[in-house]
Every structure is written in structure tokens, then in C-alpha cells.
Amino acid sequence: DQQVKQNSPSLSVQEGRISILNCDYTNSMFDYFLWYKKYPAEGPTFLISISSIKDKNEDGRFTVFLNKSAKHLSLHIVPSQPGDSAVYFCAARGKGAQKLVFGQGTRLTINP
Amino acid sequence: EPEVTQTPSHQVTQMGQEVILRCVPISNHLYFYWYRQILGQKVEFLVSFYNNEISEKSEIFDDQFSVERPDGSNFTLKIRSTKLEDSAMYFCASSVVRTGEETQYFGPGTRLLVL
Numbered sequence: 001d002q003q004v005k006q007n008s009p010s011l012s013v014q015e016g017r018i019s020i021l022n023c024d025y026t027n028s029m030f031d032y033f034l035w036y037k038k039y040p041a042e043g044p045t046f047l048i049s050i051s052s053i054k055d056k057n058e059d060g061r062f063t064v065f066l067n068k069s070a071k072h073l074s075l076h077i078v079p080s081q082p083g084d085s086a087v088y089f090c091a092a093r094g095k096g097a098q099k100l101v102f103g104q105g106t107r108l109t110i111n112p
Numbered sequence: 113e114p115e116v117t118q119t120p121s122h123q124v125t126q127m128g129q130e131v132i133l134r135c136v137p138i139s140n141h142l143y144f145y146w147y148r149q150i151l152g153q154k155v156e157f158l159v160s161f162y163n164n165e166i167s168e169k170s171e172i173f174d175d176q177f178s179v180e181r182p183d184g185s186n187f188t189l190k191i192r193s194t195k196l197e198d199s200a201m202y203f204c205a206s207s208v209v210r211t212g213e214e215t216q217y218f219g220p221g222t223r224l225l226v227l
Contacts, residue, residue: 034215043116043203043218044155089155098143098168099157100216 003027004092006103014111019077021106023090026071030092034100035064035075038087047088048075080110114138116219118204124225125194133189133222135204143167144187145205145216146179155203161187194226 005024013019021035031052036044050057050064050073057064063076077084090103117136125131137144146158159169161179176192187206191198201223205216 036218041220043118043205043220046215046217049215091155098145098160099170100147100155101157102155104154 003030004090004101004103006088006090006106008106009104010107010109012109012111013080015082016079019075019080019084019108019110021075021077021088021090021108023073023075023103024071025073025092027092027094027101028071029094030101031095032093033064033066033073034091034093035062036089036091037084038089038105044089077108080108082110082112084108085110114140116204116206116217118202118219118222120222121220122223122225124227127196127226128193131191131194131224133191133202133204133224135187135189135219136185137187137204137206138217139185141206141208141217143207143209143216144179144181145207146189147203147205147218148172148200149203149221150197150200158189191224194224196226199224199226 003026034049035047037047038044048059048062048064050066055066066073087105087107089105091100093100119134144161147155149155157170159173159179160167178190180188201221203221204219207214207216
């Protein structure tokens, strides 16, 4: 099931700089997208979401951009902090559906 | 802040044995879910549950799996006869409503190891 793809397994960013995590999807029926952060031995923690009727949503240091024509979304974290080091999952949900379809995750490391 | 809790955190069992994984969803949430993550793989949806009924399930959720809300607070996943390939991290999640701009909140997970 490759409906949601995160092509970068890992990303390393300097503290204070911008982190950009990318996600691509293939199913045009997806209408709601979420980003979760996961630390080892913990469950996914919700970060930010976006509906398909929007192209941008901001919450503090986190901004999610959605490009429907490209079936692409990205998460921007600025400025990046050491506590942001974690695995980030992109997830999508189809209209009327309940299940979330997850990407493989990207491990983000923030270097001091 | 309210959170989803899960017990046990770790479970080791022999192949063929039954296991029950337990979850306490956030108290005002009405929809409940189970997901799993096999080591090195994606998080996968198993089942969703509302009003004492399964509302959606994946092809993974076959006859060896069942879910139940035995009382007003617990939500359980039973695996009747465990297989080696059931070894995974199992996550419970809950949400207030089913769809729309609604977030599913996840518990910390139960790591199941089948020997």
C-alpha cells in the first residue's frame, strides 16, 4: 500500500534553521491530512492537520502546506529545536472514511 | 491534558495463545480505533468502533481478531490464536467524531511479541 509516501527516511537540520518534511499521496479521494510526531516507545502525537479545501495551516512553529494538483504536502518547522528530534509521520484520510493511511515516517535530527 | 492509555506496555506470549490488549480512550470520545506497526513497517489501520459496533475494518482484521467495549471506559482488542506475524506495536486511538476535521489521538502502544 503506497498511497502515502515519505521518500526521505531521515533528515538532519541545524538548530534554529528550518526543517522541511515532505509527503506525497496518490489517492485523490484523500481530503484530510495530518502530521504526527513519534518518540521511541511512545504513540504518535498529533501535531497539525489540513483539510483539502485549504492550502496552508499554521500553528506556532509548525506550518503545513498542501498542493493538491501535485498531491504533495509538506511540514515546515521553524525555528527547529533539539526537542523536535523524532520520527514524523504524514497521514491521510479519505472522504467519509475513518481509517488513517500513514507514510513510512521521516526521522528528523536537530543538531545543536 | 486527557490522554489515551494502554495496558500492558509489553506482552510476550506463545504462538497459539490468546491475548487481550486494553485501552482507555479519552473520556468524551465516541470513536475508537486500533492500529498496529510491525517493526520497520508503516502504521496500519486495523479497525474502528462506534456505538458498540465495528464501523470499519481492514483486510488485516480477520476472524482471529475481535474488539469489545466491556464497560464505559475500556476498549479491548483480542487476538484469539496468536501467530508469529502478529508481533508488532499495537496502538489504540480515539476521536470525538468520525470524520471531518477530526483528529485521532493515540495511546503509547502495547508491544506484543509472539514466540
